[in-house]
Amino acid sequence: MSKKRPLLIVESDAGYLQTLQRQLADEPYALTATTSADDALSAFAKIQHEVVLLGANLAGDLTALQVCQRLFEGDIAPIVLMLVGTDKAELIIEAHRIGVIDFIVPGIDAAEFIQVVERAFARAEAEAVGRAAERDRRRHIEKQLASRRVAEQLLRRQNDKFARALFGNIHTSFTQGRGIGSLTTLLAMLAGSPTTPDGQNYLIPKEILDLIFSNQSAVGDMIDMFSELQLLVSQDFVLHDVTVGELHAIARNLVYELKPQIDIRGHSVVLNDIPARQAGGKLKVNWEFMRKALKELVLNALKFSPVGSTVMILTEHLQTRVLVTVCNLPEGNGADGVMGIPEEQRALIFEPFFRVSRVVHEQYSTLEYGLGLTFVEKIVQMHHGNIRCTTLNDFERQDMAGTEMIAMEIELPI
Known part of the structure; x- marks a missing residue:
């Protein structure tokens, strides 16, 4: 309780x-x-x-x-x-x-009064997470500075592990769930379909055709993803002047857009408030690509967090930079025994086709090719920013003490 x-x-x-x-x-x-x-x-x-x-x-x-x-x-x-x-x-x-x-x-009205109080506690929780994030950032920076040499040695050892896992992840990405693997299987099934009396046409059940069309759509989405990655690195990347408040509004509007996905497993999404004195800070942002990056991070958080849990989006103006953090509780051991993101893999999750978990989440109608975080990282880099995967803990709420959350932090320059 x-x-x-x-x-x-x-x-x-x-x-x-x-x-x-x-x-x-x-x-x-x-x-x-x-x-x-x-x-x-x-x-x-x-x-x-x-x-x-x-x-x-x-x-x-x-x-x-x-x-x-x-x-x-x-x-x-x-x-x-x-x-x-x-x-x-x-x-x-x-x-x-x-x-x-x-x-x-x-x-x-009494019901409205209760809602106002509930919103206030949601804001208090978001601010507590923000403070925990800042403490953890300092702790991680100190730890990284003290152990950089050890980390480099660990990364060299992980390179061999990554190379061994890469082709397995590519195989999983293209064969599990909707997409190329299923489409190939369905087309192979057609070879045994009956034909019309004149032998000129195949008689194909509607259910099979519907599955083919569905998987063809998934392959089309994959091609679009590759096209967007190519476009991202080949075109002039236009950045516009926006305020911190407007950046926060992108996240707020995204919550409304993703409500069907948020409701699939009973999640909720909470945003922090931006103080008026910070909302006017200026930075350079490409609206459409930043929206896509945040959408990918929120969908990832929904897919890999416990049923009914809360995903938080924190926007913070910290002197010379803006931090946007998407954080969630890690889901318990899934079908492949993976919980959260192991620390030794956090430097690798932005590599193309690298996947911590091979579980496919088809209910979210998202691509499962291990390219989402690669796409996000490239967008952040085009904004002259950085993205990292870390953890948040040390909550001030006693009923959350000892809880560790996975956090994706985007850092953008002012």
Whole structure:
């Protein structure tokens, strides 16, 4: 049973405070409720609540804005939702400026109120993953600098292993699932089909023809993939000025586009929020190819994560660069015994035809030729960026402690 997540409510109106508590009583939150700003700050110092519901009119010496500033002073700031009337325009503007993400007005529908709180916890989780990502990046950089020589020796040993596996992976890519292998088998089956009395035509069952058409379509998709790779390296790659906020919008729109695939195994996809002060940062992006790269990464995350789990897309503006990270929990041992991406193979997964798992996921109607990550890497390189596979762990949520996620990080220059 997962641990209830801490939620702090600060409201000087005792009656309204009790109403809020009743509305949240059946939700998976550990409530701390108080009418005092000082008591609220003391409680937050002990528990570090992920989300705070803060009344706009507080009794005592501290105003709501001053309480916000105190809450935001620590290393890990909570998600603050302010309880405020629509007549407090100046307060709303100032609260939003210092970091309040949403506002709840009196009389809000109970179901809508619960949804606002749930979204706040989703944002808190995404921010926790972002912080974990930054810590892990530092840890990985330090580890890489300290062990570069060992890594080079390991890579040389892996080259032999990669060479042995390469042709096996190519064979798997072209023979399993929809595509060339199935099409070849179906065409061979036609040789034994009956003919018309005059022997001039074959009598072919509709089911066989439907399968042929389906596999012909898959082969066409494969040819399109090769054509796009060729186009990518041969044409002038046009980059446009976009903001960090617009890059984040590509990911957000992609979630709507991929909803049918997200629903196949009951997944959910969560995006972090971009602070207003960071959303205006400029970088160079080819819209269409970046969308294709992110789509490939999200589909990979959906295919190789547990049923009903959450895939996260994090966009971060870090001084001279922008990071876009797609991360997911690794699926348990599958049919071929592979779980996640072994560390010794993370430098190889971007090689053409290299596949960690030979399991085919036909329900996603994607190509299974071991070229997807090669395509993504080439797109990122054309943006003068880098992509790496790493892991995220050390979550701040206690019910996720020790959990390790697979993360694909795209780093783009500002």
